[in-house]
Amino acid sequence: MTDLDAEQRGIAQTIATRLWNSHWLLAAGIVAVVVVYALAAISAYVVLAALLLLFAAAMLPVAGARQSAESGAAIEAIGLQRLSGEYLAAAVADPLIIFDRTAIIVHANAAAFAAFGGIAPGMSLSLKFRAPEMQALLDGVLSGDVASDVIDYTEKLPVERAYRVSASSVGHATDLYVLVFKDQSEARRIDRMRADFIANASHELRTPLASIAGFIETLRGPARNDPAARDQFLQIMQSQTGRMARLIDDLLSLSRLEMKPYLKPGTEVDLRETVDSVIDSLGPLARENSVVIERDYADGPLDVPGDRDELFQVFENLLENACKYGQSGGRVVVSIAHSDAGSEPGIDVTIRDFGPGIPEEHIPRITERFYRVDVETSRTQKGTGLGLSIVKHILTRHNARLSIKSEVGQGAAFSVHLPTH
Amino acid sequence: MQSVHTMSAYDEELKYLSKRIAAMGGHAERMVEQAVAALVNADPGLAQKVIRDDAVLDEGQREIDDKAIIIIARRQPMATDLREIVGAIRISADLERVGDLGKNVAKRVVAVTDGRQPTSLFRGLEALANLALTQLKEVLDVYASRSVEKIGFVRDRDDQIDAMYTSLFRELLTYMMEDPRNITPCTHLLFCAKNIERIGDHATNIAETIYYIVTGEQLPAERPKGDKTDKIGLSETLPVK
Incomplete structure (x- = not known):
């Protein structure tokens, strides 16, 4: 029974809304019928029939209006779907x-x-x-x-x-x-960095520390009253502490690089300007080693996507190595050239020295941490064994390649291929 | 990737094959990675896990073989489809070998890490393993993307792997000459290095198979000369520093 009641009430409601929806039309109709009745002499039955017809028409569902409203809602829903799909994903x-x-x-x-x-x-x-x-x-x-x-x-x-x-x-x-x-890379890497840093630092710092400790012992004992020896020992100690400081700097910068493996996209670096400022900053070192730096740049814009500070460090490390280890050649050639060979177009920066060169068996290994071709030369040149490792790290981040060509007695060429895409 | 066939079940079967290959590839990559990690960190537990995991790859290869034979028998494939199926058989065989080589590295962990070894011994091996794994990863990425025009990198890296292996060979010989007590761990490491170098070769094989699947032509034959360890004698090793 209640169902029927509800149904009846529902029907009543529908009738009411339909009437209400068309009340203007209805009113106009009634007025029209009354006017016609007043002006023309028609019988009251006709007027009654006309009025009934009017009400019946008003009761019919307003299909057109409803349909347009529905399709409007559908368009809006599709718009929202597009929005929530691609735009949301992009956001x-x-x-x-x-x-x-x-x-x-x-x-x-x-x-x-x-x-x-x-x-x-x-x-x-x-x-x-x-x-x-x-x-x-x-x-x-x-x-x-x-x-x-x-x-x-x-x-x-x-x-x-x-x-x-x-x-x-x-x-x-x-x-x-x-x-x-x-x-989650960052959190993971911070953990790793701590462990790595301690392992590497403790191993590499032990040697200079041991030698300083030895000299301190000598200074306090046998050499206590020997000014000449004291001076010499203090000088050695100073160079050892310098080495430790450099080592810590390099380890820190390597760890920092490992912390953020991606590059911020969108920045362009002018290679000509970057390489020029590297050459300027290494001028004193080149003069000290009596090495002449020659430039050979290609024409046109030499821009690649990358981080200027990091690329500066790459070329600084490479040029520094060339000046130090290729000292005997007397000159270093820095060239920048477009390279379209291979699968990806890019720019090659090559730093070539004319020193003793690197024996073939060492070439694949020299970018490893603390790998030294010749331990003695590296020590005297104040190398930390990390320079090329840093270079390799930065280049991996830049999606770039380092290729090394060398023949013993002919010098070495370090070539950096930076993709331009 | 594949053209549409009237029978979609056929497509499903071909897709299933490549999905299984990818899963095997993932397993092989993981095994090699963990085998080298077990070696470097002296972790016999991880090594045992790698040895157990090899069964997954063996099973994968058998399944792909069976499936491929059934497809050939039932569908009489032609052209690309046939190459795809035969390629799957070959790639799965290569991946299974990669798994075996990884397992062999894992088996040596206990023997190598018996005494305390300096970390410098492992650094070179780690670098070699990284090269070989990068090779495998990029090759399998090409299998996914089918962009064979980029396959040139395979030969370059193969050269790098060979050069690295040759250098490692010399280094290990030097350590052995320095101190006879190093001979046991260094011999094991030599085998590990050889295994890893072989993994790189299998990756190169897979690249050639993929090239064949996609283009229907063989990758032009200009095999790099390989490693040079066959020429290293006593007089050639580095002076002890």
């Missing part, structure tokens, strides 16, 4: 990838492109992210066993990165899924 700062139920990438935001080069819509996710835990995550979410899941994912190469990855389905029955990467 997320973390890498975000939307994929379908066959694990094919549907959309990836800019952060994802920056973090994982070489992904494109239409590519299979399970082919790109092959780590066993990622495969398990994708399988789990796609098979519908779990609605969403979170794992820790690390990439070792080319630079170590750690992510917390969450996968989940989007909306209801959209057959779309989303993968969000939260970068």
